[in-house]
Amino acid sequence: MTIPTARPASQSELIWRRFRKHTVAMVCLGILITIYAASMLAPWIAPYPRDAISLGNAYSTPFHNAADGSYHFFGTDHLGRDLFTRLIYAARVSLTTALTVVTASTIIGVVIGLVAGYFGGWIDNLVTRFIEFISTFPTFTLLLIASAIVIQSSEVIPIPAFVSYVIGAVMAISDREANQVVLIITIFIILGWTGVARFVRGMVLSIREQQYIESARALGASHLYNMLTHVLPNALPPIIISYTLGLSGTLVAESGLSFLGFGIQDPTPSWGNMLSFANSYMFSYPWMPLVPAFPILVCSLAINYIGDGLRDALDPRVQTEIRRATRDAQLAAIRERSKPKS
């Protein structure tokens, strides 16, 4: 007779179990996945082609038949393009932009922060000085200037063809449009990695002084092995949290940039530039800005709630209120820094 033994749950299973208890976060995760999945199925879901203009049907009211009897779920914009269709395609552009930006800048930030913090010395000095220098710039201003320049000269700047091909394919936009989006994404990444690098470096500085690192070294572990198996996993929870916060931060920043007219440009739909057009017609057609405002609102709230749930799930060490409060303070600081200037 064998005694059934319970397999000890792995770390990720534990985290998932804890995360699942956070109902709101689970619901939000569901909403977000649904939106993104729907946007990926855009060509099948959307009732009209993306840029199809229905002449004479501009500004048709949501949930009503248009002048020629065609039905536009969320109405049409100033050119008579179906807003529901554009909303779905815009989700694809906006969410993919945010995902790409945050993923790339987190990877760059983590690598640089890890190396700088682990080795110290002149590398660390160089990196910290550079980050300090970058942080003296008002970020949002720099973002505005850089993207204004880049948009005007997007025809001139060479971009590797496969990059714009991949981005174009994922976002369902033409290569020409993709060039512009790639440039915007690049600017966000250039300005975005420093925050991650800074706090990863800070964490690694304290982790590398732990005894287990020393004993691993004594047992002959290489620096690379140490960094990947001991340092990185211990620094992972806050990285994941900052990833989610960065996601909503970038989504909002990109929408804000496009709202001001410096982000993703018109034929390519993004929630920000849809809002910007709707904004100029809102006095005659007050329902119009609500259409793109709603998904921005929902997604940024949802991502933040998921971040909240992850925070509770990820950190088993943090049970006591004191720890929780410390962490809240740190997160508030991170959030405050990652927030675009209002």
Added chain:
Amino acid sequence: MATFLTRRIIQMFVVLIASALVSFGLLYIAPGGPMSGLRQGQNSGRNKISNDDILRIKERFELDLYLPYRFSRWLIGFPSGPISIAGKSFLGNAVVGCAIPGQARLRYPDGHTEMIEDGCQKPVTFADLVDRRTSRGILFGDFGLSQVILRDRPIATLIASRLPYTLQLMGVSSLIALLIGVPLGVYSAVRQYSRFDYTMTTISFIGSSIPTFVIGIICILIFAIAAKEAGLPYLPPGNAIANSDYVIPFIGNVVAESSLDRFLHFVMPCSVLVFVNIAGYSRFIRSGMLEVLRLDYVRTARAKGLQERTVVLKHALRNAMLPFITIMAGVLAELFGGAAITESIFNWPGLGRLLVDSIGRNDYSVSMALTMVSIFLLLIGYLITDILYSILDPRIRLS
């Protein structure tokens, strides 16, 4: 302290010069500028632009100078002519730029020709600089001339006309947000897990995750458009002052440019910023207070029999406010820079919108001036923060 200050100020100066270099370089590579659009009008008869006109415009905006000289003239107003030492002038003939680039015609074997710029037909020398308007340099507070928005007028005038609006908006909203946000955060921490705390944290969570442009637009929809349709008292949706008198139900006739008019225009942008800032501040203070309230010295203070009020306000809050100071570092720069997005939504004529306009309309000298001032104020803010920290927290020694 003195050594710290000297070192920091030198460091600040270096950073300032470096960032000036970066922002100048960034805007130098930007397309557009005063020369763009001129050539389109070239062939249209009466408005035809002669080569002399182009020379004059180039001279006016210093486009005929080499980049290092343009940078140094923009930054410190040097060189402004031949260098004179003891009555003698030197370098009068040294070349600093090129007014008319030389042209060379390349002829290819297949018969096709191409013009390329080569050498210089008419160089600009130090001696030519004497007659020009020279800025005293942005480091000494002379921002130069605007190129598009207020063509040929000093940027200082432009900034001065917008500054009061930004100071009013940012100053009042930050102050109100502080006065409301800090007590809310403290109260919410003291009553942790009460109904009040839950409501507060939820509201501030939502407040800090919704972008201002969404809040702003929803506010306009509700308080300006919907309220007006419903015949209720409404708020004007944009601008800082009205052009003509208007009537608001229950309030009556509002005279344009009266203080009531200014107040009505001010309410919405200010409340949006207040709401967003309260959300941020109260979250920050709450978590800081929660951390401090559980420390031993607070228990000691309670054990001594101090009133709860004294414990919270004098013992706990003072320490909880410390990390808050780092957030305040950016406030100085924000007071000046304004809120670009909020100002754009409400058409508020402040500096934030000026920045957006100047970038959108390729008026690079204006955007450079605004960026430089923001960076300067940010650096000052960091310095003040560090000094304040060392004064408020004796554990930190500046060295």
